[in-house]
Structures are given as structure tokens and as C-alpha cells.
Amino acid sequence: MSTPERDWAAFVTDTDDGRAHMDLAVDGITCAACMYEIERGLQKLEGVEKARVNLSSHRLSVDWDQKKTNPSPIVDLLQKLGYKAYPFDPAQVKSRGDVAGKEILRALAVSGFAAMNIMLLSISVWSGNASDIDNETRAFFHWISALIALPTVAYSGRIFFRSAYMAVKTKRLNMDVPITIGVLLATGLSLWQTIQEAKHAYFDSAVMLLFFLLVGRYFDHLMRRKTRAFAENLATLKAESAAKILEDGTTLDVPLSKLTVGDRVLVRAGERISVDGRIAAGSSEVDQSLVTGETLLQFVAKGDLVYAGTMNADGVLEIEVTAAAKGTLLDEVNRLLETAMEGRSRYVHIADRASQLYAPVVHAAALLTLVGWIMLGMAWQPALVIAISVLIITCPCALGLAIPAVQVVASGLFFNERVLLNAGDAIERLAGVDTIVFDKTGTLTLPEASLSKDHGLSPEQLDLAGRLALSSSHPLSQAIARATGAQQILPDAKEVTGKGVEAIVDGTQVKLGSPAFCGVADAKLVQARDRQPDASFVAFQLGEADAHLLPVGQFMREGATETIQKLKDAGFSIEILSGDHAGAVKHAADVLGVDCWKAGLKPQDKINRIEELKAQGKNVLMVGDGLNDAPSLAAANVSISPVSAVHVSQAAADAVFLGDSLAPVMSALTISQKARGLMNQNLALSVIYNLIAVPFAVLGFVTPLVAALAMSGSSIIVTLNAVRLRMIAGTTTQPDQEA
Structure with missing residues (x-):
């Protein structure tokens, strides 16, 4: 049934050149093959110019020519391919992901409970078959197993059954198709044998199969869960209204969408600027650190440009609007961020690459086994048992656990090293890093301004300065107040707007503020700035x-x-890319011994440098924290952000490190390289297991029960191998570039 165009028109963004753009959340994406199928299918539609799927967030971005098509054919094609589409909303995507996770967890609990009980009954049957169990008792145990298994398979298996049904319906294969066939055939054959009072039934095989598969599926769900709600987090920096100055001089709060170029808005001291514009009247100092990376407060006056998201420290500003609801620097950062994240989503996980050929190979092996034995004269029922054994023994439990098991163990080690992962494939990408790009402000440096230990004040003077600072709302004064731990303001302190604070203490005047306010000579200030170019002076x-x-x-x-x-000793190339002024960046680079650095960069400049490095074949790790770093964090091969970073940067990063130390960056690289080695080992073990087990199953030497036990054993082996990471990750303190 066609979807009415009016249902989607509200979610379409038009451009001036006749193009249209729409973001959709797509349900049913399970692996890289789904991503390719959607993109190839949509790009075949007339008028569709670009279709990109983010494998992590399941976000589909589509661009098309409005003269040739509209949203309806796009949504209709997704439905025909077996995918359900919704307007993209980060909060709703997270909600649907939570629902899916709970569904898997409930199915896992049911299958685990059922598997334990059926195995108890099966052990009784096995031991009885070897001794003196009578037919009636064995049949009774089989029927009890059937009563447990049938509802369990129906409830816990529906996660795989739905996916397999949609795949077959749209004439494609995925890993859930052989799983479904194997489980249903094993259950159906067991029920048939129970009705016939046969000696063997294989309910335990079917339920154990579901249990181990669900363990792998839940691990994978945990590691794919994302926290990239950058669209929501941008709202914390972007005000939704502004104080518009009317013709009679009064002000009126209006939504940003009601402002036009040339309007004037009023921004008071301590308020966040909500528009891009040019100062028409007034002067102040503006904190641009979150947006541009500039650490020092910037003095601005009539004619200077200011940007949405920056903070007006003191003074009242009248700003002539150049961009409000759209076209601001914040919007540009958001656009760059989305583009970079789409590009990074092209990365295909190791497990996805290994599983692309799995389904057709397994189907072919089982079908050829069935046909071959029948052609050799075997009855259909024993031939079907052998084919089921092939399906079960090749079931992708080990493959499904090979990567998530290592990821879970590695995540625990990361947590111990004060690193939190945002992306399941971050471990794989961290392991390939050879070049590290650092932001300076808030990354190599501490996030909050603080008072240098070389302040030169006595304890009594420092206490007075701190108490004076409590009376000011200026960011630098607040830093001094924090550093001194002052609790009580001076009773007669008064603030001189734009200059500082003064008070009379025991008949002596005390001042805290700008150097000019306290009569500091320009030459003395220049000397101080030469000594500490990355500091502001009060x-x-x-x-x-x-x-x-x-x-x-x-x-x-x-x-x-x-x-x-x-990091340099381990062979990594180090660069500093910062939006701060050249003096501060050079000082930091000299202190750290970094030869390659660039200052005064805009978000696009950082992306350009990262793309240049990637074009040279470099595998780039970006470490940054500011809003201006978010697009470059997403553009890099992999990224880490400190916990003090703005929400947008944390959301764009693959990992977040806690605390004030930079050491977790080193630990993350070490653990990742060791983890990738174990991932490759686990995949190799899975392949070796299949090479050994499949021939035995095809030749009829393996029953479905033995196949289930072998499958479980392979899963346990790869899990135990993953646990080895706890031991080997501690054997070195430096990343191994050859890992």
C-alpha cells in the first residue's frame, strides 16, 4: 500500500536548487548487507541522487530531485525491501533501541530457563537409553520436553523468525534464515519423533541453539547501542529565542524563526548569544571557547562579528543579525558533523565482513547433504536428520560470539582504565591507529580556567582576591574564586561594569579586575604575556x-x-589542530615536544587536515572536546573525547575518558590492539571448527544433539579465549604497532 505523500512532506527539507533531503529511522537493519541493500535499492529509483545509511544509528539520509520523485516511492521501496521507516528523531530511535534490547533480554531469559530444564530431562533419557528405561517413561519425558520447547521456540525464536521471514519475502538471504530453518526443522522433527515414540528427540538442540544465539545477539546489541544524540545536545548551546529590539527601542522576546537579516537583538551580560551577527552598539568580552576553541576572552566592540553559542561575559550588546534560525555557525557545525558521521558509518565490522557469505554457503551445504543422501538411497527422515545436523553444527554461534565476547571483556578493561565506549566497532578502529590528532583547549589542557600556582600572592592577599572575586560574575573572577576556595564576599564590595571589583578593607582600597583598572603598565602586561601566552591576566x-x-x-x-x-616512542605521529591563537598553541606544542601544529582553525579546516591525512593512507585518531571539534571527531577514523567535553562532542566520539589525566588515551590504544588480535583469533577458531565439524556432519557421523553440543562447545571456546584479554592486556604498557 502506497504511503500518502502528505504524511512525509513535513519532514522534507527543500533546497534552493530544487533538491530535497529527508532523514529516516529504519527498523530491521541487522548488518552491513542490509545497509548495502537499502542504498543500492534507493539509488536505482529515478531522481534519487544520494542514499546513505548509518549502520550504528540506523539513520537513512536521502537526497533527491523534486522534479523527478517525491518521498512516497522512497518509503514504499523500503517497505518492499522489508524495512519499516519513521521520521528520524534521536529520542525515538533510542527508545526503540531500548525496546528491542528488552525484547532480546526477555527471550534470552526464557530460552535459558527452558534449556536447563530440557537438558535435565534429556540427561535422564540418555542414561536410560544406555540402561533400562522403558518406552512409556521415555515418551513421557519427550512430551514434557515438547511442552517446554514449543512455547519457548515460538517466544524466543520470533526475533530470528521475523527477520528471516522479511528476508525471504523480499527474495534475499541473511544469517537468520539458516537459523530459522535449523530451529524449526529440529523442533518439527523432534515433535514427529515424539508422536512416533522414537528413541531420540532433539528439543534440547533447538532450545540450546536459540539460547547461545540470543547471547550473541544481546552482546551485539549492547555494543551497538549509541549515545550520539547530537541533534538534541545542540539545543543546549542554541537558544530558541532572542530579545528583538523594536522601532520604539523596547525589546520583545521572539522565536529565532521570526528574525530576519538586519534585525537587531539585545544580549545582556551573562547571556548566551543566540544569533550570528555584527555588533551595532556596545562592547564586551565574549567566551568563544566552546565554539572556536579560543581560550582567551575576546574583546568585541562595534563592527565585530559574534556567533551563536558563544557567551557574553560582561557588557550589553546590540547585535545586527546576519543569520538566526538557519545558516549560523552552529548549523554549519551540525551539517559538517552529520556529513562526517555518515562517511564514518561506511566502516564494516569484522564480524559483518566474515558473515556476508555465511548464509548461502550453509544453505547450499545442508541442501546438498539432504539431496545427496536421498540420491544414495537413504530414506527422507534420516537424510533430513543429517541435513539438520549440518545446519545446527554450522550455526553461527561461535561467529556471533567471536567479536561481541571480546568487546564485552575489553569494555570492562576500558572501564578500569577510565574509558567508556560509545561505539561497538571503536575497538577495531582504535587498533588500526597510526596518527593521533589532538585539540588543545580542554583536551591537552584542563577544561576549566584555573589560577596558576605562580601568582605571587601571600596567603592573606590570595584570600582577599578570592573574596573580591566572589562579587563578580566574570569567568576569570569565578576561576579565581574557585582556586582560592573563598566562601564569604567582602561586605562593601562593588563591581565597576566592564572593569572589575573594588572594596575598602581596614581603610585600604583593594581592587581586582582588568590590568588597566589596577594601573598596570602596558610593558609589564606584554612581558607577562610573553612568559605565559596561553593565560589571561587579572x-x-x-x-x-x-x-x-x-x-x-x-x-x-x-x-x-x-x-x-x-605515544611518540610507540611510533605514533602526533599533531595538534586548534582553534586557539598561534601563541598559545605554539607554547603548548613546545612544552609537549610536538613539531606539527596548526592554530586558528575553523571546523572545516580541521576536517580538511584529517581528510588529507586519510588520503595519505593514515589511520587517524582525533582527541577533542569543543563544539568546533565535533565534526572532526566524526570525520576521523576513530575518536576520543574527555568527559568534560560539550555534549555534542561526547556524542560524536567513539569513546570518552574520565578524569584530568591524558593517560587513558594510551591505555585505550594498548587494550584495543590486544583485543583485535583476539577477535581475529576467534574468527579463525570459528573457521577451523567448521572445517573440522562440517565433513563429519555431512557424512552422517553427527546427530542433531551432538551438533548442538559441538556448537555450544565452539561458543564456549571463543568466549574463554576472549577472557584471555584480561591477562594479555596487562603484559605490556605500550601499544604494539605490529599487533
């Missing part, structure tokens, strides 16, 4: 004495120098 003056310059800035993280040196 002046403190007691009475008529010369003022002290207090360095306030974002200083190096704990262990930054040692970590960078270890």
Missing part, C-alpha cells in the same frame, strides 16, 4: 602598592607530557 592591587598580575588559564592536563612522549 590584576590585584592592595592600596597604593604595585598591582600583581594573576595568570588565569587552561593549563596542561596531568601526565600530558609523559603520555605524548610514550
